[in-house]
Amino acid sequence: ERKKRVLSGVQPTGALHLGNYLGAIRQWTRNQDQYDNFFVVVDLHAITVPHDRKVLADCTLQTVALYIACGIDPAKSQIFIQSHVKAHAELTWLLNCSTPVGWLHRMIQYKEKAIKQGENVSVGLFDYPVLMAADVLLYQPDLVPVGEDQRQHIELARDIARRYNDMYSKKKRPRTFREPKTLMQTTGARVMSLEDGTNKMSKSAENDHSRINLTDDEATIKRKIKKCKTDSFEGLGFDNPERPECNNLLSIYQLVTNKTKEEVIEECQEMRWGTFKPLLTDALVDHMSPIRARYNELLEDKAYLRSVLKAGYERASEEAEQTLQNVKKDMGF
Numbered sequence: 001e002r003k004k005r006v007l008s009g010v011q012p013t014g015a016l017h018l019g020n021y022l023g024a025i026r027q028w029t030r031n032q033d034q035y036d037n038f039f040v041v042v043d044l045h046a047i048t049v050p051h052d053r054k055v056l057a058d059c060t061l062q063t064v065a066l067y068i069a070c071g072i073d074p075a076k077s078q079i080f081i082q083s084h085v086k087a088h089a090e091l092t093w094l095l096n097c098s099t100p101v102g103w104l105h106r107m108i109q110y111k112e113k114a115i116k117q118g119e120n121v122s123v124g125l126f127d128y129p130v131l132m133a134a135d136v137l138l139y140q141p142d143l144v145p146v147g148e149d150q151r152q153h154i155e156l157a158r159d160i161a162r163r164y165n166d167m168y169s170k171k172k173r174p175r176t177f178r179e180p181k182t183l184m185q186t187t188g189a190r191v192m193s194l195e196d197g198t199n200k201m202s203k204s205a206e207n208d209h210s211r212i213n214l215t216d217d218e219a220t221i222k223r224k225i226k227k228c229k230t231d232s233f234e235g236l237g238f239d240n241p242e243r244p245e246c247n248n249l250l251s252i253y254q255l256v257t258n259k260t261k262e263e264v265i266e267e268c269q270e271m272r273w274g275t276f277k278p279l280l281t282d283a284l285v286d287h288m289s290p291i292r293a294r295y296n297e298l299l300e301d302k303a304y305l306r307s308v309l310k311a312g313y314e315r316a317s318e319e320a321e322q323t324l325q326n327v328k329k330d331m332g333f
């Protein structure tokens with residue numbers, strides 16, 4: 001019987017942070033045995049905004065090392081680089097031609113990023129969601145584990161698949177594209193910035209103190225938590241709309257300690273920030289030190305990383321090519 005398939009990815013645009021880890025990568029590491037897994041580093045997405053070629057190259061390999069350091073096991077999961085598999089770019093063009101432009105105009109992330117860039121916004125940034133649909137649909141996954149900010153893009157990928165299937169493979173069984181489901185956590189799907197509790201933690205925010213990177217050492221984590229924004233309410237608690245920072249920090253604590261919400265409330269409700277911050281710092285350091293140590297080891301072994309990528313590429317390109325050939329046949333090529 002076919003194992004269920006999982007696919008997801010991260011852009012190599014900077015150091016991965018706690019939001020990428022808690023919202024996405026940690027979910028990928030769970031149940032790896034149960035699924036057939038594809039984890040891609042989406043470098044073609046990284047060039048939709050102005051980029052530095054050196055950062056792109058370094059960051060791509062660092063992201064691969066971080067995937068493994070976070071617990072992705074190359075024996076159970078395919079790890080590969082998007083630009084190595086040519087079918088991503090090719091399917092994007094084919095899907096561009098069956099996707100209404102109005103669907104892309106509705107994408108929130110595009111609107112947010114485009115506002116910041118004014119007239120220099122690229123066609124690639126606008127087309128990003130179609131490239132992402134191609135990334136997903138090429139591998140026929142059942143599940144796509146992502147953070148909240150990607151929900152709209154996965155829904156679009158489903159819409160693109162359905163429209164294509166209706167246009168080109170109505171009578172075919174199975175239809176050319178499988179419509180995947182989004183897999184999202186209840187806590188951690190949206191880790192917020194440490195500067196304010198209202199924007200998501202992100203690689204692109206200018207202030208490095210707004211995020212905890214997976215590569216931060218103990219002293220850096222300590223400094224960032226010490227500086228992070230809090231409030232002057234009495235006690236600590238979840239879900240108070242007037243206390244987004246508090247909710248965010250307690251959620252991070254809950255996730256890295258693997259405690260339940262009730263346990264965290266019980267432990268922390270009477271605390272002051274001066275007691276909670278060192279507790280959170282220790283929990284983060286305990287959880288993340290092994291990841292950072294493994295990451296540093298892996299970066300020393302580029303030959304191993306390349307061998308992982310080669311195996312990932314072989315399997316990924318085989319799967320992707322099969323879907324692409326079906327599409328080309330459907331469309332009359």
Ligand code: ADP
Nearest residue numbers: 010011019020023024146147189190191201203
């Ligand atoms: P970024 O937005 O930091 O550039 P990516 O766009 O590469 O990250 O996203 C990689 C994965 O990490 C996606 O599944 C995305 O939903 C998830 N993710 C990104 N930021 C956060 C966050 N602050 N909280 C939870 N998940 C996040």
Ligand code: NA
Nearest residue numbers: 109149150202
């Ligand atoms: Na994102």
